[in-house]
Amino acid sequence: MNIQVADRSTSASKGKVKQAIADCDIHPSPKSLEIEIYPYLSKRWRSYLESYGFIYRQGFPNGPAFPKGQPDAARRDAYPPNGGRPGSDLEFMREQHLDPNNVQLGILNPLKSGQGLQNSDFAEAYCRAVNEWQIAEWTSKESRLKASLMVPFEDAKASVAEIDHWAGNPHFVQVLLLSRTIEPLGQRRYWPIYEAACRANLPVAVHAFGYGGTPVTGGGWPSFYIEEMVGHAENTQSLLTSMVIEGVFERFPTLKVILVEAGFAWLPALKWRLDKLWHRMRDEIPHVTRPPSELIQEHVWLTTQPMEEPEPREHLLDTIEWIGWDKLLFATDYPHWDFDDPARALPLKLSKERRENFFLGNALDLYGLR
Amino acid sequence: MTIAPPPTTGAIDCDIHPSVPSIEALLPYMADHWRDTIVQRGVHNLETIAYPKNAPLTARPDWRPAKGLPAADVVTIQAQALDPFATSIAICNCLYGVQLLMSEDIAAAFANAVNQWMAAEFLDRDPRLRASIVIPTQNTEMAVAEIERWADDKRFVSVLMLVMDENPLGRRLYWPIYAAAARHGLPICVHAGSAYKHPVTSVGWPSYYTEDYAAQSPAFHNMVSSFICEGVFAKYPDLTVVLAESGFTWLPAHLWRLTKFWRGLRAEIPWVDRPPTEIARDHFRLTLQPVDAPPTVSDFERLMEHMGSDEMLLFSTDYPHHQFDGNAVLPEGLSPTLARKIMVDNPKNTYPRLQ
């Protein structure tokens, strides 16, 4: 390809001071495993990795079951000029994203980080390595960035140990899980993780994607990437339903859950459905003592990306009102292809206060960083 | 004293559920071999976990008989589902575990028996009743054969499938079913329920029945995606799909999301050459009950605006499932014009055989 002039700037309207934002979903990648991750792996796991690679609950070791819309699901303009994968170069991330978009707080959510590996011991070791790496390469070099505590969530005991190990470390602002787990996240096998997170005073974020091994619909495997992609919202609805109905929020009254990268417009209808069902089904779930909508209101936040785009766009105002203006955390998903540009993603008239909270304040409050 | 007619007088009820009272009730409609197999092997009644017998949702208290299953004979249905609402027509969607069976042969035998039983026990006995053809989705050829068997009987007005089958419903293996349905002017009724060939959620099996029922809604999201993305309506432009017992209020947000992604990923599915929102408005219809409604009338009105069409909803009671009490089947906030469309015009326009 012959690109004469590379304009890597964003669409920033120049000169204007932009609304400062919290970006609650940034995906960092290592420049290379050898250089950045191996130092934190024991010789045993380095050699295991060399021999077997990453074995998840899916058939391809080198890529996803559904080929993405773009290589690495990345924005085409997010490849660092000095080489490497999108999201692997802090300097370039500053230049392309953090500075021009006035990111005051950026939450790192590393993917492909050992979570959901079939081999639990390896998952445990790899999560630890990624935690070390986030501090060494990112958060200790850039104070605007905060790390997510990776845990090998299919093994609750190991996850608790990982949370306890880092508890109190200011680099970590949340525990990260993926949405596609072996069993729904409300099930008891995951409860020790919630208990430990509460103890460490950390919210639990659940990022869409993962490898639970179950078909991505209750009716089998679809054909197309777009179906899988859209389906992350359905996936997230199921795990949220599970957390509510299995009684997680009753059991852990201080638990805060953040649903990441599943959009949000689906939440109102789900709340209405669950409330209606709860009234009808009290005899089966007596441990759920309050209407699901109340529990969700109290315990659940959502990141905004990929933001739905109804026509007319004003319908989104109804939706956000039904969710609560204080429950949404702005996120771009940088450097991925379905990035939401803070300047353009919400083309609606909002009061200054509302805008400020939507883009920044809600996140500062939730993470206790005001 | 005169009693005002119910507001639903003359409505077309697009989703009621007669129960197969027992497996014996089907034996007269089976070939010798299958009759013998069922007796010899002690095949159990094919009720499913989709509606546990005594769960509160499964039947309204006043629709529960002292003995046996609800809605199991025509007299009960007349007294409970037809007369009180003064409906002109009601469509029977028989939820019986045919789709769950592992052998396609036995599934075909059961599907045919259920249809015969439906015709003899219900359609022959009340002219207000219509039904969906039950098909063995385990084998597409057999499913098509079953549709052909009933196609001339105009009292069968649609073809029944469950929202969670072994494969997503848009996949091409099912297309001969859609071809047959379109050929005969039969909409496909995709009803809540699962063949239980996979966990009901995309993250595994839940602990509680409540979650199973909640999971129907995400499954409907998935199947709307599947029908559209696979190009079923590009191939069969005359096909209509009725989503029954889906909760319906989820639809606008799902279409926003699907349409957003489609704009950037359309090259993967180039036969989808207009926005999914538009395709959905042309080809999907949704039954009314249960209404997963927002808390206030004004919220409901806003939601109806999000639907973007007044032609998509079809009146239904979901009898005997317990979705509402008394005769409060119409949600508050429907204008009389819209109520009339939902009760009469939309069903007529959806089912060619009701015109």
Next chain:
Amino acid sequence: MAKYVVSPAKDIPPGGRKLVEVRGRPIVIFNLDGEYFGMLNRCPHQGGSLCNGQLVGLVQSTEPGEYHFSRQDEIVRCPWHGWEFDIRTGHSMCEPDRIQATRYNVGIEAGAAVTEGPYVAETFGVTVEESYVVIEI
């Protein structure tokens, strides 16, 4: 309408593109086999830089399962959310009648003509020997 000289033609070979700025507007010039086309470098969706988009072919279908591929590299795909635009017309592939990238008329003029005017050459000197890409705004 004025005509602006934006680049020596040889700077944009066939298959190439170049980002220029005219009256404060970022415009990307594409060369498709010797024909030049100009497009505002802001995607009508959220403003992604089309200059950084990938050139792709046109995928169409007359029925599910059939894929017709043509016009290799005549479509630019926005680097952000992947909307495709026809470089020749600016029309989007998803909703061509509703969603369009802003296009500009672009031509080639000989250096001799350009030096005489009425062209505006914003940032560089022109010589008679070369030919130039000229944009009308």
